[in-house]
Amino acid sequence: xxxxxxxxxxxxxxxxxxxxxxxxxxxxxxxxxxxxxxxxxxxxxxxxxxxxxxxxxxxxxxxxxxxxxxxxxxxxxxxxxxxxxxxxxxxxxxxxxxxxxxxxxxxxxxxxxxxxxxxxxxxxxxxxxxxxxxxxxxxxxxxxxxxxxxxxxxxxxxxxxxxxxxxxxxxxxxxxxxxxxxxxxxxxxxxxxxxxxxxxxxxxxxxxxxxxxxxxxxxxxxxxxxxxxxxxxxxxxxxxxxxxxxxxxxxxxxxxxxxxxxxxxxxxxxxxxxxxxxxxxxxxxxxxxxxxxxxxxxxxxxxxxxxxxxxxxxxxxxxxxxxxxxxxxxx
Amino acid sequence: xxxxxxxxxxxxxxxxxxxxxxxxxxxxxxxxxxxxxxxxxxxxxxxxxxxxxxxxxxxxxxxxxxxxxxxxxxxxxxxxxxxxxxxxxxxxxxxxxxxxxxxxxxxxxxxxxxxxxxxxxxxxxxxxxxxxxxxxxxxxxxxxxxxxxxxxxxxxxxxxxxxxxxxxxxxxxxxxxxxxxxxxxxxxxxxxxxxxxxxxxxxxxxxxxxxxxxxxxxxxxxxxxxxxxxxxxxxxxxxxxxxxxxxxxxxxxxxxxxxxxxxxxxxxxxxxxxxxxxxxxxxxxxxxxxxxxxxxxxxxxxxx
Numbered sequence: 001x002x003x004x005x006x007x008x009x010x011x012x013x014x015x016x017x018x019x020x021x022x023x024x025x026x027x028x029x030x031x032x033x034x035x036x037x038x039x040x041x042x043x044x045x046x047x048x049x050x051x052x053x054x055x056x057x058x059x060x061x062x063x064x065x066x067x068x069x070x071x072x073x074x075x076x077x078x079x080x081x082x083x084x085x086x087x088x089x090x091x092x093x094x095x096x097x098x099x100x101x102x103x104x105x106x107x108x109x110x111x112x113x114x115x116x117x118x119x120x121x122x123x124x125x126x127x128x129x130x131x132x133x134x135x136x137x138x139x140x141x142x143x144x145x146x147x148x149x150x151x152x153x154x155x156x157x158x159x160x161x162x163x164x165x166x167x168x169x170x171x172x173x174x175x176x177x178x179x180x181x182x183x184x185x186x187x188x189x190x191x192x193x194x195x196x197x198x199x200x201x202x203x204x205x206x207x208x209x210x211x212x213x214x215x216x217x218x219x220x221x222x223x224x225x226x227x228x229x230x231x232x233x234x235x236x237x238x239x240x241x242x243x244x245x246x247x248x249x250x251x252x253x254x255x256x257x258x259x260x261x262x263x264x265x266x267x268x269x270x271x272x273x274x275x276x277x278x279x280x281x282x283x284x285x286x287x288x289x290x291x292x293x294x295x296x297x298x299x300x301x302x303x304x305x306x307x308x309x310x311x312x313x314x315x316x317x318x319x320x321x322x323x324x325x326x327x328x329x330x331x
Numbered sequence: 332x333x334x335x336x337x338x339x340x341x342x343x344x345x346x347x348x349x350x351x352x353x354x355x356x357x358x359x360x361x362x363x364x365x366x367x368x369x370x371x372x373x374x375x376x377x378x379x380x381x382x383x384x385x386x387x388x389x390x391x392x393x394x395x396x397x398x399x400x401x402x403x404x405x406x407x408x409x410x411x412x413x414x415x416x417x418x419x420x421x422x423x424x425x426x427x428x429x430x431x432x433x434x435x436x437x438x439x440x441x442x443x444x445x446x447x448x449x450x451x452x453x454x455x456x457x458x459x460x461x462x463x464x465x466x467x468x469x470x471x472x473x474x475x476x477x478x479x480x481x482x483x484x485x486x487x488x489x490x491x492x493x494x495x496x497x498x499x500x501x502x503x504x505x506x507x508x509x510x511x512x513x514x515x516x517x518x519x520x521x522x523x524x525x526x527x528x529x530x531x532x533x534x535x536x537x538x539x540x541x542x543x544x545x546x547x548x549x550x551x552x553x554x555x556x557x558x559x560x561x562x563x564x565x566x567x568x569x570x571x572x573x574x575x576x577x578x579x580x581x582x583x584x585x586x587x588x589x590x591x592x593x594x595x596x597x598x599x600x601x602x603x604x605x606x607x608x609x610x611x612x613x614x615x616x617x618x619x620x621x622x623x624x625x626x627x628x629x630x631x632x633x634x635x
Contacts (some may be wrong), residue, residue, distance in 0.1 A: 061431045063438075125615055129622050132366055132430060133570045137618065139368075140611040143563055151604040250559070254442050261435055304450035311443035318436050319424040 011330040012186040015272050016179040019045075023175045035171050037283060042174035043235045045275040048259045049181040050228030052271035053188055054221045055260060059201035060131045063253055064122075064138030067145035068226040070248030071118055072111035072233030074149065077162050077243055079107035085164055092154025104168055108234040115230025116223045123222040127215045142253065150245045159245060167241040177235055181228050185268050193220050251307075255282075258314040264324025269331045277325060278310065285309045333473050338596045344480035346588025347487035348542060350581045352565030353572065354494065355538040357580030360569065361511040361628070362531045364430055365422065368437040371562025372444040373536055377410040377543030378553055379448055382459060390457040390553060399462070407540040413444075414536030415529060423525070448555045456554040461547050483545050490541060491581060494534070498577075503530060511575070560607075564591070571617050573624025582625055587614070 019042070026038045051065045078086070078093055079102040086098050102110070126137040149156045156162070188194045197217040200207035208214060237243055255278065263274020291300025317324060356370050381395030381402075394405050417440050425433050465479045498504035509517040510527045518524050542561065547553065564587050572583025590613050594606045602609075618624075 059431065061434055122615075125619055129570075129618060130574075132434070133574060133618070133622075133624075135431070135434065136366065136566050136570050137615060139563065140567055140614065143560075144608045144611045147607045148605060250442075254438060257435060257438065261432075265431075302450055304446045307446035308443050308450070311439045311446065314439040315421050315436055315443075318428065318432055318439070319421070322428060322432055 008190070011268060012182050014331045015182050015269065019175050019178055019182075019272070023171045027171055037279070039169065039171045039174045039239055041275060041279040042171065042178045043169070043232055043239055044256060044259065044279070045178050045272060046174075046181045046232035046235065047229050048256050048263075048271045048275050049178070049185050049268065050225045050232060051256055051260055052225075052265070052268060053185045053228060054218075054225035056265050056267065056271065057189055057194055057197045057201065057221055058218050060218070061135040061257075062138040062222075063135065063257070064141035064145075065225070065229045066248050066253040066256065067142045068115040068119060068229040069233035069236065069252070070145055070149060070245065072115045072230030073237040073243055073248065074156055074162075074233075075111040075114045075230070076107040076234035076237050077165050078155075079110060080104065080166055080238075081162070081164055089157055089162075090155055092152070104166070104238065108231055108238075111234035112227040112231040115233070116227040119223045119226030120219070123219045123226075127218045127222065142249070146245060146249050149248075156245065162243040163241070165237050165241050165243065167238060169235050169239040174235060174239070177231065181232075182268065182272070184224070184228060185271070188221070188224060189268065193217050197221050255310070258310055261314060262317050262324055264326035264328040266323065266328030267326050267330050270324045270326035270328055273326050274324060278313075281313055282306055282310060334596075336474055338592055340474075340476055340480055341596075342589040342592035343585070344477075344483045344588075345592055346585035347484050348545060348561070348584075349564050349568050349588045350584025351487055351490065351538050351542050351545075352561050353568035353580035353584040353587075354491070354577060355535040355542075356562070356565050357569045357572070357575075357577050358531050358538075359535050361575045361577065362507060362514070363422070363528055364433070365437065366430070366434045366566065367535070368434060368562065368566075369417065369441040369444060370535065370539060370565065371558030371560075372441045373410050373414055373539035374543045374546065374558035374561055375448065375555060376413050376444060377406050377540040378459075378547045378557055379452055379555075380406055380409045380543075381461065381547070382452075382457070382553070384451050386453040388453075388455055388457060390459050392459070392461075395459065395461055403540075403544065406544060407537045410540035410543070411533045411536040414532045414539070418529065418532045422528075445555050452553075452555070454555065456552050458551055459547060459553050460551055461544070465548055479545075479549055483549075486541060486545060490538065494538075497534075503527075507531065564610075567611065567614050571614055571621075571624055573626040573628055575628030576624070576626045579624055579626035579628065586617075586625075590614070 023038065026034050047065070047069055051062065054060070054065070055062055078090070078097045081101070083099055083101060086093055090098070122141055126134050129137060150159050152158065189198070196207065196212045199210070200212055200214045200217060204214065233248070259274040259278045260271055261274070262278050263272065264270025285301070285306040288301045289303055289305055291298050352370065352374070355373075356367055359365050359367050381392060382390040383393045385391070394402055397405065421436050421440055422433065425436055465482055467478045469476045469478060469481065498508055506517065506522045507527050507530060509520070510522055510524070514524070546557070546561065565584065568583030568587045569580050570583070571586065572579030572581070587610070591606065591610050594609050595603065598606060598609065
C-alpha cells in the first residue's frame with residue numbers, strides 16, 4: 001500500500017500515528033500496570049529522542065544527557081512542590097521558588113530551559129574537543145551533576161528523596177510530549193543546521209572545508225537536545241512523584257543509550273523503535289524474574305538477569321547489527 | 332610546612348593510584364583506539380576475587396587469606412583472564428567497528444560485570460580487612476606517613492619502570508609501540524595484531540589488579556561500584572594528559588591526584604563535599620586551555 005503523504009513529512013507523521021495508536025489501544029485495555037509501563041516508556045522515549053538529536057546527528061557519544069534529565073526533574077520539583085514542604089525541607093531555595101508554586105506547563109518549560117542553559121555553558125566548553133574527549137567530558141559532567149545534587153542538601157534534599165510532586169502525567173500527556181519531541185527532532189535533522197551537523201559527522205574535514213562551523217552546529221544540537229531531555233526529566237518527576245539523585249546516574253544512562261543503539265543511532269525511527277524494543281526486552285526479563293509456573297514447578301530467573309540480559313542484547317546488536325534494528329534508516 | 336609536606340605525600344599516593352588506572356586505560360587506547368569504560372570494573376573484579384562468593388553481608392577471605400606471594404599473582408591472573416575474555420567475546424568481533432560503538436560496547440561490558448557481581452555477591456557493601464599490617468604509620472621527624480601510602484607510591488614506580496622497560500627493551504614491547512604508532516603498518520611488517528592487542532588487555536588487567544589491591548587495602552570496603560569513580564578519574568587523566576600518550580596518562584594521573592588532594596585540603600569545609608565536582612570543573616578548564624591534552628601524541632593528529 002502506498003501512503004499518500006508528502007515524502008517530507010512521512011517519517012514524523014507515521015511515528016506519531018503509531019505512538020498515538022499504541023496509547024489508544026493500551027488505554028482501551030485499561031490495565032493500570034500497562035498504563036504505568038507505557039507512560040514510563042514514552043517519557044524515556046522523549047529522553048532518547050533528545051539524546052538522538054545530538055548523538056545521532058553529530059556522531060559524538062554523550063553519557064551526560066541523564067544529567068540534563070536530572071536537572072530538569074529537580075527544576076520542576078522546585079517549581080511545583082507545596083511551599084510548606086519546601087520551607088521545611090529545601091531551605092536553600094530562593095524566595096520566588098520557596099514561596100510560590102507554578103503551574104505544570106510553566107514548570108516543564110522552565111525545566112527544559114534550565115537544562116538548555118546548562119548545556120550552553122558546558123557545550124561552549126567541550127564542543128571544541130575532539131569527539132572522544134568530548135564524550136569523556138560528558139561523562140565527567142554526569143558525575144558532576146550527580147555529586148552536586150547528592151550533596152547540596154539545602155536545595156535538593158541530598159540523598160534523601162524529594163516527595164509530593166504532583167503526579168499529573170499519564171499516557172496521553174506523555175504521548176503528546178513524545179509527538180512534540182518527534183516533530184522537534186525531525187525538524188532539526190532536516191534543517192540547515194541538522195544537515196551541516198550530519199555532514200560533519202560523516203566527514204569532518206570535508207564539512208569543514210565546505211565552511212561548516214562544526215563547533216557551532218554541534219553546540220546548537222547539544223543545547224536543543226538538552227532542552228528536550230530536560231523536559232523529559234520534568235515529565236518523569238511528574239510521573240513518579242518522587243525524586244532521588246540515584247535515579248539519574250549510570251543505570252538510566254545505560255538504559256537510554258542502549259535504547260538508542262539497539263534501535264539504530266543514525267535515525268529518528270531508530271530512537272523510537274529502540275525504546276519500544278528495549279522496553280519489551282526488559283519487561284519480558286522482568287516477568288521471568290518474577291517467575292512463572294511451568295508444569296507445577298515455579299521457574300524464575302535470578303535477580304539481576306534483567307540488567308545482564310539488557311547488556312548482552314546491546315552487545316549482540318553492536319556485533320551483529322551495528323546500525324540497529326532500524327538499520328539507521330527512516331520509515 | 333609540615334602540612335604542605337603531608338599534603339604532597341597524600342597527593343603523590345592518590346596520584347599514583349590514578350596514574351596506574353590511567354596507564355591501563357591509555358595503553359588500550361593507544362593500540363586499539365578503545366576507550367575502555369569497563370576498566371573500573373576490572374578493578375572491582377580484582378577486589379571481589381579476594382573473598383568467598385556468597386550473598387552474606389560479612390565477607391570471608393578466600394584468596395585474600397593467602398600469603399601475598401601467592402595472593403598477588405592469583406588476583407592478577409584472575410583479572411587478566413577476565414580482561415582477555417572480554418576482548419575475545421566482545422571487542423574482537425568489533426575490531427573494525429567505529430570508535431563510539433566500541434565505547435558503547437565497553438559500557439555494556441561494564442554494566443554486565445557490575446550486575447553479574449551483584450548477582451553473585453549481593454548489592455550490599457562488605458568490609459574486608461586486607462593486609463592490616465600495612466595500616467601503620469611511619470614517623471620522620473614531625474611528619475607522619477601512612478605505610479600504605481609509601482607502598483602505593485613504591486609499587487606504582489616499580490610497575491611504571493617495569494612497563495617502560497618492557498616497552499623499550501623487549502621485542503614484544505617494541506611491537507606494541509609500533510602498533511600504537513601505526514597499527515596497519517605494523518601488521519604489514521609482521522606484528523601479529525591479535526597478539527599485541529591481547530598483550531595490551533593482559534597488561535591493562537594486571538595494572539587493574541594492582542589498583543584493586545592497593546585501593547582495597549586503603550578503603551577496606553567492597554562494593555560493586557568500587558571501580559567506577561577510579562575509572563572516571565583515570566579516563567579524565569588520560570584526556571588531560573593527551574590521548575594516546577602513555578607519559579601523558581601518567582602525568583594526567585598525578586595531576587588529577589594533586590588537584591583532588593589540594594581541593595580536599597584547602598576548600599572551605601562546607602564546600603568539601605563538592606570536591607569531585609570542583610575537580611572535574613578544573614579538568615574541563617585545563618582542556619579549554621589545551622584541547623589536545625598536555626602531551627600531544629603525534630600518531631593521533633588527524634591526517635588529511
